[in-house]
Amino acid sequence: MKKKKAFSAVMTMALAGSLVLAGCSGSDSSSSEGSESSSDKTVVKMMHLWPEGSSNAQYTIVDDIIKSYEEANPDVDIQTEILGNEQYKEKIKVLSASNELPDVGISWAAGYMKPFVEGNMFAPLDDVAQPDRFVAGTLDAFSVDGKPYALPLELNITPVYYNKEIFEKHNLEAPTTYDEFVNVVDTLVENDVTPITLGNKDRWTGSMWYMYMADRIGGPEALNNAINRTGSFEDPALVQAAEELKSLVDKGAFVKGFNGLSNDEAKGYFMNEQAAMYLMATWELPNYTTSPDVAQEFKDKVGYFKFPTVEGGKGDIDSYVGGPGVGLFVAEQSKVKDEAKAFVSYLVDEWGKRSVVDAGVIPATVVDTSSADLDQMYIDILNDLGNATNLTLYADVQMSAGVADVHLNQIQALFGGQSTPEEFAKTQEEALAAEK
C-alpha cells in the first residue's frame, strides 16, 4: 500500500512537471531549417508575420531571400518564427517586456514603434539605412529624432476602387470632383445599389474617409497641425469635413450596418458586387490583379479613381492618405547586431526587387517599372505614386495609442450618429490637448 502511494506521488509530480513543461514548449519551436544549428554558425533569429498558409507570396519571398543569404554567407544561420498578424503583435509585446526580442523582427511605423524606441528596444539603423534607396518620406515614418529604427518594406496609398460594370449600368463615370461623387452616390441610392462598402467595426477604415475629406477641404496641414498641436482639431475645415461625412451617411451612401462590419466582411460586399465602391489601401491590389483566388471576370470589372477634390477646398487630387506598412527592426540587446543589420539591409533590397512582381506588394524602395512585366493597374498606381504631391500617414498611426483610440471611437460615433460634427471635433481636441 505504501509503495502504491509513493508511486502515485511520483506520478503526480511527473504530471505536474509535464504540465509546466508543456506550457514552455510553445515558445522556442520552429526554426527555418528545423535542424539543430551547429555551433560554429552565427544564429540570427527572425520573427515575421507572413505564415505560409495565409500570406504565401510574402512567405515565399522571405524564405527565398533567407536561403540565398545563407548561401552567400555560409557562416550565418537565419532561424525564423512565424505568427499571424494579431498574435505577432501580442507576442512582440510580451517578448519586449521580458527583454527577449528576436534579433530581427517586424514593426509598424510612428506611434506603434515609439514606445519600443523609447524603451531602448530597437537599435538605430542609420549606419545601414542608405536613405536614397527608399521612396521619399517612408524612412521618416520609421525615424525618431532623425534616426531610423526600422527599415520600411511596404508602401501603400489609398485609392477608391469601383465596379465599372455597376457604374456603366447606371451611366456613371469615375468622379473627379466631390459634386460628381455625390451625384454618383445619389444615383446609386435611387437605384437601390449600395454605393460604398465600409467595415467600420475596425474603425481605421472610417478614419481614412475622414482623413481624405479633411485633406480635400483643409489641405494636408489642417489635420497634421491638429495632431502635432500647432493647430486645433476644432479648425473649421476639420468640422466641415465631419459634416460632409455625416451628410454622406444620411444619404445612405454606406452599406447597411457598417459600424458592425469588419473590414473583411465589408470587402465581401465589394467582391460579391453588392456594393459599387470601396476605399482601401493598395494592399488590396493583388485581389484585383494577380491573385489566383479571384475570378478574372471580376478583376476586369475593377477600376480605381483618386479621391475627388472638393470645390473651394485646399487639397489637390494628387495628395494621398497612405504610408508605409511594416518595417524591419534589429533588437538593441541582440548579440549578433552586425550580422542582423547586414541581413536586414539585404532583405530590404531583395524585397524591393521581388515584392511587386511576386507578391503584388508595393515596396518602400524605389521600383524600376520598365523592366518588369506588370499588370497595368500596378503601373498606374506606381506612376500616381511618383506624381504624389503629399502622403498623409494614417491618423491613428500618427497619434499615440490613447489618443488614437479616442479618434477611432469618435469616427464610429460620427458615422453612427452618436456624435455631432462639433462634438466629434471637440472630444478629439480635448484628448489631444490633454496629452501634452
Add this chain to the structure above:
Amino acid sequence: MKNVMSNKFVIALYTLPALLLILVLIYIPIVLSGYYGLMDWDGIGQMTFIGLENYVTLIKDNYFWSSTWHSFLLAIFSTLSLLLYLAISLVLASKIKGSDLLRKIYLIPMLLSSVAIAQLWMKIFDPTNGMANTLLAFFGVENTPIWLADPAIALYAIFIPVIWQYAGFYILIYYAALKNVPDEVIEAAKIDGASPLQIALKIKLPLISGVFKVTIMLAVVGSLKYFDLIYVMTGGGPNGASEVMASYMYKEAFKLNNFGYGSAIGFGLLVICLVMTWLTMKLTKSKDDVQ
C-alpha cells in the same frame, strides 16, 4: 495507511505539486497584477511607481463603470436563462422519447470553439445578407435592425449566442442532478397522487437546489469575466456600446499599451467578482444549509 496520512512530511509532499501549480499560475499573478496596478507601465519600457493613481482613475472612469454595467446585464440575463435551462432539463429528464438525442443536440454549441460561434453568429447578424434579417424580411419587417452596428441593441444581440453557447453545459449539469433524484421518492409521490408538475416543483427542485446554487454562482462569475464572443463579434463597439470589463482590460493593456492601468482594471474585476460571489452565496443560503 494511517501511518502515511499522519506523517506530516508525506502530506506536504503530496500537496506540494498542486500547491506549486496554483501558486505559480494563480495566486502569484493575482498579487503581481495588483502590484502592476500601482505602476505607470507601457509593457515595454521602465515601470514607474505612481501609488494608487491608477485605482483612483479607475473609480472615476465612466467607461469602466459602463462596461461594468454591461457585465452585470450579462450576469442578470445568464442567471435568468438558468430557469430556461432548468425547464428544458426537467423535460429531458422525464424520460420523453428522444431525450438522449436532444441532450446531445443541446451539447453541440459547447463543443464549438467560441471564435467559431462568433463567426457563425456574425454571419447570422449580417445586416444585408444575414439569416436573421432575411427571416425578418420574409415576415414582412421593413426596417430590419442592424444588430451589431446599433449601439442600442448590439449588447443584447451578443447575449443571444452567449446564452445559446452555455445551454448545453448547464442542461448537462441539471440533467445529471435530476437523474440522481432517487426513483423511490418519486414513486412514493406518484402513489400519493402527486401530479407531474407537483413532482417537479415540490420534490425534484428542492432536491437539486444545491446544484442550482452552484450554477447561479458559475453563471454570475462567468458572466462578469466574460470576454470571447464580445471581443470577436464587436470588439466592444460600436463606440463602447458592448464593452465589458474583461474586454476593456484587454484593450487598455494590449491595444493601448497601458499595462499599469490594465492591471488595475484586472484587479478591480477580481474584487467585483469576489464581492459578487460572496453576495450570491449570502443570498442563496437557506436555513437548512449545514456547513
